[in-house]
Amino acid sequence: MRVFIAAPASIANLGPGFDILALALQLQNDVRAQTRQDGTVTIDPGEGAPPSLRDSGRNLVTRSYELACDAIGVTDRGVDFTCVSRIPIARGLGSSAAATLSGVLAAVALHRAPWDEQAVIDCAAELEGHRDNVAAALLGGLAVCAPGIEAVRMDVDDDLRAVMFIPAQRLSTHEARTVVPTQFSREDAIFNAARCALLVRAFAQRDYATLAEAMDDRWHQPQRAALMPAIPRLIAAARAAGALGAALAGAGPSIVALSVRDHDSVTAALRREAESLQLSGDVMVVAPRNYGARVDLKP
Template sequence: MTGTPSEASAPASSANLGPGFDCLALALEIRCRVRAWRSERWKVRHDGRHRPPPESADAVLAGAQAAVGSEHPLRLEVDNHVPIGSGLGSSAAAYAAGAAAALRSVGRPVDAHRIFRLVTALEGHADNAAAAVFGGLALVDPGGRVRKLTMSDAYGLMVLVPAFRLFTSESRSVVPERFELPAVVNSLSRMAALVAGLTSGEAGILRSALGDELHETSRNRLRPSVGKLIGEALNAGAVYAAWSGSGPSVLVLTRSSETGRVVEALSSSLGDQVEIACPSIASRGIV
């Protein structure tokens, strides 16, 4: 392995945010970083705490090979800080960072729109892909285009990360394919309130978006402890809390002036069973 590596990183993300199922995600400044060198054969080394399980496919490798083709072997080194199997978009970040590092290594341009399409195809849904590639608060419109929304700075955020894993395949398997009309109407109303509250900074509107009948209700039955975490956060003074992606992590929003107090209250009530992270919003996706 010689020469200067090409590098790229992509952020974690919290998808859905309650009623924004499969179309809304928020990028978090927790990153998967990849370095790539030209090589005679494909090699991957993972450093750090968050590594893919031995039995699972390697998302960084998959992203790199999808971007440049398996006929251009690379040596990849991964420094991933995104918890895996925690509902924080680890696979989207890995696909995106792997693809961007690979493209730079072979001298090709890093086209964000192309990488977004690539990550969406690998993921099977576009919300985490949008946040990982473009950063910020990302909405995927009905035509599949990404619209970046401006989130109010009135909120502080934290993520509650339980020690156990819950993989997307299991979490998605319990989501119904059909819904009664009242549940759909409620979801539409909550989605409107969610976007209005996030962008305006009006906590009262945001709080009215709490709850979800499309995916959170069924997932709460699968993992009741996640619903209890949401309740703990609200009881501690949070404005809003929701499943982060497919879980089991919980995204928590507070008034910015009250974040420290809510963190202290949750630290006291949750003990060491749940990690409390307070990342900033990642305004940039791939870098």
């Protein structure tokens, strides 16, 4: 039996939505899982993957598959995984969520587990740790979630584009999270709550007049700028070039600028600013994705 899974990239936070908002993108990783009879779990992580990802004990696809099999109660779990990875790793684009979700979905499909979407999110988030990215990758569109509540989603304007500057240098989410405070002032909590509500309204009504202000944040971006000093200048350059709003992509180091018409000018501005900062990287323009991961099971 075989299953083919396509899981999309996603951008979490979008400014004030720290750990609760994420946007799915039209950029995906593909995973094929083929059952085998000897009980062994193997993985081919694809061309260009780091050698460590060939270790099934370290790869998130195989680890999440094993975790889901444990939860389902499956003992006969032999499978060969083959991956095609297009989502840049450790850049704030949800690569780990896509990998983890793929492993869970493979287990659910191959072993016919009667799991609903929330059960899939819960299992993947247990290993991956970022419920927002997992929810967006599974559900598509703009996902809203938090522990203890059911994840919900909404469609996003098809004309919207995410213009992303993706630095060559990686940054792990763990490292980026170490600088984020665990407590915030009442003033900062009100600031972020108001902008998070404004951000959801902007997406729901497709009214982008307030998007620049709605993507402002006091909880994590100022602190992470200490690790990535280019953040404020890249965001400012994108806004000056016509971006509707701009923010750190997830935990970084990538920057995302949202645009409807000015993709080319925002792209050029980000490239110029990166060059002036002597920051190597590339710019990618990607549409939002209003559908989540796809699963195709074949006998």
